[in-house]
Amino acid sequence: MPNTYTSLKNKLINAFERHKGQIMQNDPEALKDMRSEAMEVFHKQGFPDTQLEDWKNTDISAALSRDYAFLFETEPEKMNLDKIFKCKIQDLNTDQITLLNGWYIEDQKLKETDDGMIMGSLAAAMDKYPGLVASYFGKYADPQKNGLQALNTAFAQDGFFIYVPDNVTLDIPVQMVSIINWNKDLLVQTRNLVIMGKNSKLTLVHCDDSTNQQAIFKNSINEIHLGENATLDHYKLQNLNNQSSLINSSYFYQESNSKLSTNAITLNGGLIRNHTHVTLDGENAGADIYGAYLMDQKQHVDNQVFVDHARPNCYSNELFKGIMDEEASAVFNGHILVRQDAQKTNAYQNNHNILMTDTARANAKPFLEIYADDVKCSHGATIGQLDPEAxxxxxxxxxxxxxxxLLMLYAFAAEVIRKVKIEPLRERVDEMIRQRLKGELHICETCALHCDGPGKEIIFEIDMDKV
Amino acid sequence: MLLEIKDLHVEIDGKEIIRGLNLKVKNGETHAIMGPNGTGKSTLALAIAGKEGYEVTQGEVLYKGNSILDMSPEERSLKGIFLGFQYPVEIPGVSITNFLRTAINEHREYNKQPPLSASDFLKNMEEKKKLLDIHSKLTNRSVNEGFSGGEKKRNEIFQMAMLEPSLSILDETDSGLDIDALKVVANGVNALRSKDNGFVVITHYQRLLDYIIPDFVHVLFDGRLIKSGGKELALELEERGYEWLKE
Structure with missing residues (x-):
């Protein structure tokens, strides 16, 4: 029997040969070579399978067995975005930039401000600022790491590009919305590049949404550079249908005194894997890495967090909490590497899971690898049920x-939600978590399997200031 | 009759703890149940509250004339039964305010009343907090999390004050309290006593009964009430201990 898993691989290899001129049309020279090399890596390694230690508990073979379409150019037909997607975060004033099916769709491909900030399409940035793109593209996300990463490097044509020059603070959060709306199963490979100069400040809200029940396989890479003393407040909101898979790898590279806070809120999706890689490569840099996931049915979520403490006096703090219902499964692999030079490191890691049923699964693997002798590190992982006494x-x-x-579950998740610093976003996430817990979140409305929540309205916290 | 317990037998894990207990409580009455450790005082309280695993194998518990044994814990609460826990549970992340407002609105819905507005709720809460000498910050904290023994017990009586039950069962509310906290708790209970409600106060020591003066005192031993009397029985027990009753 022909394996469609292999057939997808062959289809991709052939597609690359046929379309490489088109794929590379905006590429800086260095990138063209990188793509060809990456394609060789993919040829050799193929897709990651459960034989690999990192992928032992996340099996993507079923997701790869679908017959996906690929888009090598943006859809000429102008979609009415308002009809298919409406962001429900009220009172949140953001600069919204949007990808539809992996392609940047705003009329103005690059927005540029007087103080030098550039924001928009990666494809357009490659064309207009090849030097700037080339000096960061592929620098952190090594195509050799695995077949998917190689595949993205070879294929990715568009995505978000943000450049914040030295000493520039963006007062308004930038909201990167990535929407999939296609009438066939679709494989999308996006690449996002964020470059932050010295003393710059940015808030990024990154939303991944599906708008129909068509399957997608999204293989996305984010490379994010934080210059000296830069501050990034980053959020990922993931709300995809049950047929969809999202493999999302984020590489944060931090210079000295930079501060990162990143928070991944996973509300829905057939298979979601967030690979978060943080390199603390300057003294006094710090990273808060948070995540909350609420999965049910046969959904699967996998958070892989790797923190590389390469310099002294840095901190990292990981907190991931998950609620797993029905036959859902979760993986958390947290790896902290403290290199020999990285004295006075503070590194903490916590992963807590609640299993609602006997068939839900959680797999937590904390891993500390420490070569320095003057460090404070701790990790904790729990998998349990709601306390019957409570x-x-x-x-x-x-x-x-x-x-x-509901009260207990909400309280459990709230520890992560409280870390959201933007108030309207926190309120919205809070609302989504409540809806999710009651089985009333939008994406499941059309799903016949679910959406039969307990129904009764439950009143939560009173804001004492407002009374 | 507010509460009528007839020949009650309760088992936990197949072991019989309550072995034929009878008790009648009328509106306006306060009953004290005393007895040594391990005689079934808490089992009685938790069985009335409907805790899972506390199996009634024989007998009846009638509340206002109706059996409550087939009711869920929440239904018993909604009908007006309150248990002040001996060991109140810590619930991280759920604030007292949030929790109580949810509880009160479930009670109001059950009684076909509209939900309490935030301002009425807070007004009510402020009054009851004063009654129990509870400072503002406490109600914003998670339920019982990191509370001292005294704070936990005051929080129990505070919840009772907010929910205004008809029948309150207070399980060793005095344990872990210093004398000042004991007075505060007792004053709170006394302020809530009326001709329309009843109390069952479970205690190990006579001390609490100096402040909450009972109408009746019962001795629970080996799963049965072996002696009943007026408030003077408590004093006698204080003097003579329980041994003389055990033959």
């Missing part, structure tokens, strides 16, 4: 069992 306590006060569970 449920009884709430019920004994008249709160019905379903609401008692």
């Amino acid at each position: 449920i009884f306590y709430l019920r004994s006060r008249g709160i019905c069992e379903a609401n008692a569970r």
Whole structure:
């Protein structure tokens, strides 16, 4: 029987041969070579499978067995974006930039401000600023790492590009919305590049949404450079349909005194893997890495976090919390590397999971690799159920069992949600978590399997300031 | 009759703890149940509250004339039964305010009343906080998380004050309290006593009964009430201990 898994690989290899002129049309010279080399890596390695240690608990073979279409150019037909997607974050004033099916769709391909900030399409940036792009593209996301990363490097034509020059602060968050809306199953490979100069400040909200029930396989790479004393506040909101897979790799490279906060909120999706790679390559740099995931049915989420403490006096703090219902499964692999020079490192890692059923699964693997002797490191991982004593306590006060569970689950997730610094976003995420817990979040409305939540309205926190 | 317990037998994991207990509580009455450790005091309280695993194998518990044994814990609460826990559970992340407002609105919905507005809720909460000498910050904290023993017990009585039950069962509310906290808790309970409600106060020591003066005192031993009397029985127990009752 022909393996479609292999057939997808062959289809991609052939497609690259046929379309490479088109793929490379905006490329700086150095990038062309990188793509060809990456294609060789993909040829050799193929897709990652469960034989690889990193992929042991995340099996993408079923997702790869679909017959995906690829788009090598943007759809000429102008879509009415408002019809297919409406961001529901009220009162959140953002600069929104949008990708549709992997292609940048704003009329103005690059927005440039007087203080030198550039924001828009990566394809357009390659064309207009080849030197700038070439000096960061592929610098952190090594195409040799695995077949998917190689594949993205070879194929990715467009994505978001943001450049914040030295000493520039963006007051308004930038919202990167990536929407998939296609009438066939689609393989999308986007590449996002964010370059932050010295003393710059940026807030990024990165939303991945599907708008219909068509399957997608999205293989996305983000490379994010934080210059000296730069501050980045980064959020990922993931809300995809059950047929879809998202492999999202983010490489944060941090120079001295830079501060990163990144928070991945995973609300829905057939298979989602977030690979977060942080390199602390300057003294006094720090990274807060948070994540919350709420999965059910047969959904699978995988958070791979690698923190490289390469210099002294840096900190990293990881907190991931997940609620797994029905037959959902979660993986957390946290690897902290403290190199010999990285004295006075503070590195903390926590992963906590609640399993709602006997068939839900969570797999946590903390891993500390320490070569320096003067460090503070800790890790903790728990997998458990809701405390029946606490449920009884709430019920004994008249709160019905379903609401008692909701209160507890919400409280469990809230520890991560409270880390969201932008108030309207926090309120929205909060609302989404509540809807999600009640099975009322938008993407599942059309899904016949689900959406039969306990139904009763539950009133949460009163804001004392507003009374 | 507010509460009528007839020949109650309760098992936990197949082991019989309550072995034929009878008790009647009328509106306006306060009953004290005393007894040594391990005689079934908390089992009785938790069985009335409907805790899973506390299996009633025989007998009846009638509340306002109706059996409650088939009711869920929440339904018992909604009908007006309150248990002040001996060991209140810590619930990280759920603030007292949030929790109580959810609880009160479930009670109001059950009684076909509209939800309480935020301002009415807060007004009510402020009054009841004063009653129990609870400072502002406490109610913004997670339920019982990191509370001292005294704070936990005051929080139990505070919840009772907010929910205004008809029947309150207070399980060793005095344990872990210093004398000042004991007075505050007792004053809170006394302020809530009325002709329309009843209390069952479970305690190990007579001390609490100096402040919450009961109408009746019962001795629970080996799963049964072996002696009943007026408030003077508590004093006698204080003097003579329980041994003389055990033959």
